[in-house]
Amino acid sequence: MHGLKKTENVSFFVGAVLTNICVGRHDLILDFDNEARITIESFFTVSTGFLPSKIYEDFVEGCQALLPLLGELVADANVSSVGGLVLLFESQARLEIFDSNEQYESFLITYNGKQIAV
Numbered sequence: 001m002h003g004l005k006k007t008e009n010v011s012f013f014v015g016a017v018l019t020n021i022c023v024g025r026h027d028l029i030l031d032f033d034n035e036a037r038i039t040i041e042s043f044f045t046v047s048t049g050f051l052p053s054k055i056y057e058d059f060v061e062g063c064q065a066l067l068p069l070l071g072e073l074v075a076d077a078n079v080s081s082v083g084g085l086v087l088l089f090e091s092q093a094r095l096e097i098f099d100s101n102e103q104y105e106s107f108l109i110t111y112n113g114k115q116i117a118v
Helices: 059-069
Strands: 018-023 028-032 037-040 044-047 054-056 074-079 085-089 094-097 107-111 114-117
Touching: 018 059, 028 059, 044 059, 054 059
Parallel strands: none
Antiparallel strands: 018 028, 028 037, 037 107, 044 054, 044 094, 074 085, 085 094, 107 114
């Protein structure tokens, strides 16, 4: 689509804990303890202090990289320079979700009754 606006407020992720990961053939859903949800339908990267970041296109493989983040607190959240979403966890792990499809939704953020489709 067209990426997140630079002015989009994603600060509601800060302090939230990743509580649930749901994986399907065509999407990956992340639920947080503050009722926030991210539905990923695009490429994403996960990087930790130990491993370099890797781009995941396969949700089953990518889910394995996200599993260690269950129960982790989000320390920072921002919009990337290309309109994606970046979450930095307390462990210094970094999740970046890309707007990788111009024709379809790449990810959907749901929080407090509001939906942001990217």
